[in-house]
Amino acid sequence: MLDSVAKAFFHLIAQSRILKTLASRYGMRKPTSFARRFIAGETITEAIEAARAVEARGMTITLDLLGESVTNLDEADAATRAYQTVIEAIIASGIGRNLSLKLTQLGLDVDKASAIDNLRKILERADPAGFFVRIDMESSAYTDVTLEIVETLWHHGYRQIGVVLQSALYRTEERDLARVNALGARIRLVKGAYKEPRHVAHPRKADADAAYTRVMKTLITEGHYPAIATHDPRMIELAREWARERGVPPDRFEFQMLYGVRRDLQAMLVKAGYRVRVYIPFGREWFPYFMRRLGERPANVMFVIRGILGESG
Ligand SMILES: Cc1cc2nc3c(=O)[nH]c(=O)nc-3n(C[C@H](O)[C@H](O)[C@H](O)COP(=O)(O)OP(=O)(O)OC[C@H]3O[C@@H](n4cnc5c(N)ncnc54)[C@H](O)[C@@H]3O)c2cc1C
Numbered sequence: 001m002l003d004s005v006a007k008a009f010f011h012l013i014a015q016s017r018i019l020k021t022l023a024s025r026y027g028m029r030k031p032t033s034f035a036r037r038f039i040a041g042e043t044i045t046e047a048i049e050a051a052r053a054v055e056a057r058g059m060t061i062t063l064d065l066l067g068e069s070v071t072n073l074d075e076a077d078a079a080t081r082a083y084q085t086v087i088e089a090i091i092a093s094g095i096g097r098n099l100s101l102k103l104t105q106l107g108l109d110v111d112k113a114s115a116i117d118n119l120r121k122i123l124e125r126a127d128p129a130g131f132f133v134r135i136d137m138e139s140s141a142y143t144d145v146t147l148e149i150v151e152t153l154w155h156h157g158y159r160q161i162g163v164v165l166q167s168a169l170y171r172t173e174e175r176d177l178a179r180v181n182a183l184g185a186r187i188r189l190v191k192g193a194y195k196e197p198r199h200v201a202h203p204r205k206a207d208a209d210a211a212y213t214r215v216m217k218t219l220i221t222e223g224h225y226p227a228i229a230t231h232d233p234r235m236i237e238l239a240r241e242w243a244r245e246r247g248v249p250p251d252r253f254e255f256q257m258l259y260g261v262r263r264d265l266q267a268m269l270v271k272a273g274y275r276v277r278v279y280i281p282f283g284r285e286w287f288p289y290f291m292r293r294l295g296e297r298p299a300n301v302m303f304v305i306r307g308i309l310g311e312s313g
Contacts, residue, residue, distance in 0.1 A: 020287050023304075027290070034304050038260045038293045039066070040282040044089045047282035050259065051095040054278045058270040060254075062098040062134060063090065066283035067105040073114055076107025080118040087125050097131040100279060103146055104138055116149055123158050130160075134186075137164035139194040140171075140201065147176065154183055161185065164229075166192030167212035168201040177215055181222060188227035188256060189215055193292045209235070217242050220253055227277065229256035231265060240274070250274050258293070 027035030028042055040050035044065075051061045065086050070076050083101065090097055099122075106118040119135075126133055135150055137143065150163050163180055165172045165187050180187050191208050192201065202208040212235055219226035220243050228239045236255065243253065254275035257266050269276050281289055294300045 023287060023290070027286070035286060035290055037303070038258065038281070038290060039286045040259060040280050042282065042284050042286075044086055044282070047280055048089065048093045048095055050280050050282070051093075054259075054280065055095060057267065059266060059276045059278050060098065061096050062100045062132075062256075062277055062279050064100040064136070064279060064281040064283075064289075065105075066281050066289050067285040068102045068138065068288060069104045069109060070107055071110065073107055073110055076105070076110060076114060076118055079105045079107075080121055083122045084125055087122070087129065087131065090131075091129055097126075097129060098134070098277070099126065099131060100134045100136050102136045102138055103142065103149060108142065108145065112145065112149075116152065119149065119153065123153065123161070127158055127160055132160050132162065132186075134162045134164065134188060137166055137190070137192075140169055140196050143169065143171065143176070147179065150180075150185060151183060154185060159184075162188060162227075164188045164190055165215070166190055166194075166201075167215050168192035168196060168208040170201065172215060173211055177218060181218075181224070184224055186224050186226065187219060188229050189219055190229045191232075193296065213238055220248050221246055223253070226253050227256045228253060229279075231257055231262040233265060236265065236269070240272075261293075 023035065027033055028039070040047045047063055051063065054061050063086065065079075065082055067079050067082075070079060083099070086099070090099075101119075101122070103115050103119070106115045106122075108115040123133060135146060137146060147163065150161060153161060162185050165176055165180065167173075167189060168191055169176075177187070189212065191212055202211060209232070212230070212232075216226075216228055216235065216239050219228070220239060228235070230236065239253075239255075242248075243250070250273055254277050255269055256277045256279060259278055259280045266276050266278065294304065
């Protein structure tokens with residue numbers, strides 16, 4: 001209950017211009033600024049530096065150039081070009097070739113065909129260079145169209161792409177899990193970061209967690225190199241147990257966590273011999289991503305308030 005109230009509250013204040021201005025002014029200003037706990041920086045250079053540090057700790061990475069919900073095709077083109085530049089920088093740097101991106105960043109809200117075109121432009125460079133590109137999942141309004149686009153590109157021969165399914169949505173268990181598994185694409189399983197209506201998603205967190213466990217089990221035994229993306233120690237323990245019991249070796253799946261969240265768990269898993277990928281977001285458009293992280297854990301708010309008071313004083 002508290003969780004859905006927190007999500008709704010942060011969804012609401014994420015629209016606040018004053019807050020956005022304040023956060024943007026202070027959030028990234030110094031190396032110690034509060035937003036840097038979750039965001040690697042505003043530039044690709046900072047992201048690559050963060051990625052190198054993560055890789056040095058025995059983990060792999062995926063880079064997300066932050067941005068979403070663009071409202072015109074110029075912005076979508078700019079995001080596409082920015083991703084192309086990021087690809088070149090990643091190649092030059094020698095870090096892992098793995099990207100995560102959002103279709104509304106490529107213009108999905110403006111024109112579906114243009115968004116597909118933009119994604120194709122990114123894949124045309126990324127695919128031959130051996131990149132894996134994960135299409136993040138946004139709110140349930142985009143689930144259908146996101147899966148359709150992934151399927152279309154898959155059938156056009158782009159096999160180094162994957163999707164995300166959210167255990168909170170009823171449709172994940174009802175149909176999407178089987179649909180994507182049948183396609184053969186890799187799935188990243190998450191609980192779901194968006195505020196959803198009750199007819200679409202489990203309103204109780206306990207039910208979304210139970211669904212997570214069920215889907216995770218199917219993915220570990222029947223998925224295609226699934227990503228178990230969670231910071232929930234209970235889910236992680238269940239996944240390890242299930243894989244052990246079913247004789248699925250640790251190189252057949254990976255755990256994924258967000259940059260700056262539960263670094264202790266990340267290290268513990270690496271030490272225990274599991275694969276861990278860290279999702280590293282960076283870029284100037286960090287505010288909505290940042291607000292979702294606060295909504296997941298209201299305790300983070302005190303940390304931000306202390307940061308703002310400390311920096312503005
Ligand atoms: C790699 C990765 C990619 C993701 N991609 C997507 C996506 O494409 N679409 C989507 O809807 N969602 C995505 N998410 C977010 C996801 O849906 C959840 O909102 C988020 O992971 C929190 O859920 P949880 O599984 O960690 O469990 P929870 O039950 O929310 O949290 C379990 C524990 O993890 C820790 N924790 C969780 N979140 C935080 C935080 N923000 N700050 C500090 N501690 C925290 C706390 O200790 C908490 O008790 C992604 C998550 C990960 C890890």
